[in-house]
């Protein structure tokens with residue numbers, strides 16, 4: 052998540068409650084309408100990074116590889132049009148790298164040997180990404196899993212407490228969510244129920 056997703060409470064509080072609920076990793080995705088830029092973005096990244104660091108939660112950044120140099124991050128998530136995995140790997144051999152893969156054409160050009168997991172989606176309709184592609188359904192996870200029995204897969208897009216289990220049943224190792232947490236009345240309960 053990023054601050055643009057945090058309408059009900061401040062991001063630090065949301066992150067703390069999500070950690071209490073049991074999230075196993077956090078991605079700082081400060082992007083889209085209303086998001087912070089420049090120093091304000093960096094300052095927020097540092098605050099959220101510190102919370103994760105103190106709670107032993109892996110901290111990922113989305114897209115903005117300049118933050119790798121500024122913060123002690125555990126991983127980075129990139130899309131097909133972002134900086135290449137090869138460039139990141141060359142400079143940061145121990146960083147976890149996640150790559151979005153939406154269909155077979157993207158899969159064919161994806162450097163799977165350089166990455167640690169695939170972000171597969173949008174599985175369902177999402178309101179959190181302005182340029183989201185058409186939904187893939189859980190079939191995309193099934194297809195990836197059948198081709199790559201051991202590759203870590205994280206489903207993303209419109210996942211909530213009612214459908215997360217279907218994504219896991221389709222073969223995903225985990226799910227990435229924004230709104231089901233940031234919009235929840237009771238964040239701990241929402242995380243527990245995913």
Ligand SMILES: Cc1ncc(COP(=O)(O)OP(=O)(O)O)c(N)n1
Nearest residue numbers: 113114128129130151170205207227
């Ligand atoms: C876990 C995970 N999966 C997919 C994405 C989407 O990344 P990308 O396609 O680069 O789109 P943006 O998030 O940058 O808009 C993700 N962030 N995390």
Ligand SMILES: Cc1nc(C(=O)O)sc1CCOP(=O)(O)O
Nearest residue numbers: 172173177179208209228229230
């Ligand atoms: C950041 C992101 N990437 C997606 C993709 O399909 O690659 S969908 C998405 C937004 C996920 O938010 P929510 O859980 O609120 O739907």
Ligand SMILES: [Mg+2]
Nearest residue numbers: 114129130133
């Ligand atoms: Mg991206």
